Amino acid sequence: MHMDVLTLFPEMIEGVFNDSILKKAQEKEKFSYNLVNFRDYSTNKHMKVDDYPYGGGAGMVLTPQPVFDAVDAVNNERDTNPRVILMCPQGEPYNQKKAEELAKEDHLVFICGHYEGYDERIREHLVTDEISIGDYVLTGGELGAMVVIDSVVRLLPDVLGNEESAPEDSFSTGLLEHPHYTRPADFRGMKVPDILLSGDHGKIADWRRKEALKRTYERRRELIDENNLSDVDLKVLNEFNQNDC
Incomplete structure (x- = not known):
């Protein structure tokens, strides 16, 4: 499995990938990952990735261009048709069944938002799954993505030391x-x-x-x-x- 994580704050996630079970899974070559700062894909001269919402309102909204271009880039690099997951409080409540479903995929792309929200065209035309880890709001999608990634990687074959561990976990x-x-x-x-x-x-x-x-x-x-x-x-x-x- 390969995972691409689109985030404005890759340093938040780096440590999680390089410790504990996730580190061991990489050493066993069970999965690989790439952290993508989608600000690098902004065509704005100031490298902005957000703007004021049409119709007014509080906060800033992520613009579609950098996110679409970043997803296009990771897709072209691997020539796959990945599940593109939007971390969002409006999404499907996450559970073990969903983790087991995602663990069967070869390529997952996570989009971690910040600010007030996403331009709706990202949601409608780019993502395949919207996931929420609970009925509360976080500053960004990074923490939620880390939760999902950890729960998925531990289900990959031979990642855990004992093959019986995952099937006997709560909810499994x-x-x-x-x-x-x-x-x-x-x-x-x-x-x-x-x-x-x-x-x-x-x-x-x-x-x-x-x-x-x-x-x-x-x-x-x-x-x-x-x-x-x-x-x-x-x-x-x-x-x-x-x-x-």
Whole structure:
């Protein structure tokens, strides 16, 4: 996979790409990236990329020319038909399903805005996806793009050290993840559940599934889709419902 990130502040993102899982993924040649300052593509003599909105109003709006030209340049360089992602509070709420979808692509282009917003022609004629990471407004799209990039790269084959890590993450199964414990087995009188020390992998798997259902039921009940649950899962849910009565 290759990623191009169009931003006015590439220094905000550089450190994220060169640390932790993202750095290891590059070393394994699982993905590459390019930070593009779209100000470099401005044809304005002062290198401006924004202007006042037609009709008046507060703030400045990103003009279409630098963004369109920057996207054209990265497309021509790789001769691909990428997903062009606009980070925007008006976009589709981001979730694990979307991350899994994007992880199947070969080329992603992220557009990170600033100021009051984008010229609407960018949204209508250039992008394929609009993504929001939450119902709040940030100064720019860089932080949102970093969130999406991290969640996508960790899903690429062989990026994580343990192949089972990503499939068991919260939301990957449709449920929140089960609790985790490590050594020591007894810490200040707080003990690890006996089942995890039993060595019985079948019973441990059953315990983890039940705990995932319980945690999701207690914290994010709206995530539970009974159509995707087994008869055993439904029986467990029924026990939770009866205990609430």
